[in-house]
Amino acid sequence: MxxxxxxxxxxxxxxxxxxxxxxxxxxxxxxxxxxxxxxxxxxxxxxxxxxxxxxxxxxxxxxxxxxxxxxxxxxxxxxxxxxxxxxxxxxxxxxxxxxxxxxxxxxxxxxxxxxxxxxxxxxxxxxxxxxxxxxxxxxxxxxxxxxxxxxxxxxxxxxxxxxxxxxxxxxxxxxxxxxxxxxxxxxFSSTSIREAAGGGFIAERSGVPYPDTSVFYLDNNGTVVWTTPVGSRESGKITSLFEDPTRDI
CATH class of the missing domain: 2.120.10.30 (TolB, C-terminal domain)
Structure with missing residues (x-):
């Protein structure tokens, strides 16, 4: 099962x-x-x-x-x-x-x-x-x-x-x-995406088959405001994202 x-x-x-x-x-x-x-x-x-x-x-x-x-x-x-x-x-x-x-x-x-x-x-x-x-x-x-x-x-x-x-x-x-x-x-590629509490969107992509593992923030027009690599850039995999009340991720 x-x-x-x-x-x-x-x-x-x-x-x-x-x-x-x-x-x-x-x-x-x-x-x-x-x-x-x-x-x-x-x-x-x-x-x-x-x-x-x-x-x-x-x-x-x-x-x-x-x-x-x-x-x-x-x-x-x-x-x-x-x-x-x-x-x-x-x-x-x-x-x-x-x-x-x-x-x-x-x-x-x-x-x-x-x-x-x-x-x-x-x-x-x-x-x-x-x-x-x-x-x-x-x-x-x-x-x-x-x-x-x-x-x-x-x-x-x-x-x-x-x-x-x-x-x-x-x-x-x-x-x-x-x-x-x-x-x-x-x-840009993304594996999953969610709406951010303060507007815009939080997205992530995993390293395989993508070039790197990262989290990034988009404004309402889809412009990337910032992006941050996470873990191993070649083989990392993000399985969950959470935004707390202070908007930290």
Missing amino acids: KSCAPLSPALAMIVLIVLSIAIAGCSEGVVSYDILVTKFDAGGHTAWSTKIGSGNQNLATAVTETPDAGYAVAGLVADSPRATAYPRVVRLDPDGRVLWDRTLDLSDVYSVAITGAPDGGFVVAQNINNFDSGKVSKIDADGQPVWNRTIDSALRAIIPARDGGFVLAGSRTFYIDANGTILWNRS
């Missing part, structure tokens, strides 16, 4: 995504994956647990909470380990029941990130080739497509911005408006 890192806990609840491994066709060495989404209460007791599978390769790479206290799980699905992996979003109600399950399009993806949109829908960032190809998709609250944008960048993370737009981290760093129009596009 392989576990994803836990999400930042809410005050009373914690949600974990666990990727469980089931063996099928052992003589051929075929391994299939199901997704297990489990919610724990403040005392660590299981509130509910939902298995999502199709008998194929089912992987989850991101989750976001919805306005009704449910969840949207993003990931990918493939018929076999060597088959094309399609982006996928599964919507759960507050009790973990599946409301809908959508395969978005025909992109062959490595990972999928997701965030909620102000209108109750979702914006999904697809990492297509881990280098210079990605796609951003808007779906409505029922999982139906609204718009798609192809972007010349691998996309590894997406966050909402205060003005209703979205910031994308990847082999390039982007800011898009609510309609998917690119407002700024910066050539």
Whole structure:
């Protein structure tokens, strides 16, 4: 069983995504994956647990909470380990029941990130080739497509911005408006990004496959105000960032 890192806990609840491994066709060495989404209460007791599978390769790479206290799980699905992996979003109600399950399009993806949109829908960032190809998709609250944008960048993370737009981290760093129009596009790479308390954004990039491991601060226009190397410049990996009330990182 392989576990994803836990999400930042809410005050009373914690949600974990666990990727469980089931063996099928052992003589051929075929391994299939199901997704297990489990919610724990403040005392660590299981509130509910939902298995999502199709008998194929089912992987989850991101989750976001919805306005009704449910969840949207993003990931990918493939018929076999060597088959094309399609982006996928599964919507759960507050009790973990599946409301809908959508395969978005025909992109062959490595990972999928997701965030909620102000209108109750979702914006999904697809990492297509881990280098210079990605796609951003808007779906409505029922999982139906609204718009798609192809972007010349691998996309590894997406966050909402205060003005209703979205910031994308990847082999390039982007800011898009609510309609998917690119407002700024910066050539520096980033692995993850978050909105800074005092305005602007805090981003990080890890050393592999990037040229160095660093933390950097961007203003609202995407201009790098400062950047600081961290640890080994060649092989470091940042796994978490935190900004305290004094804005130290």
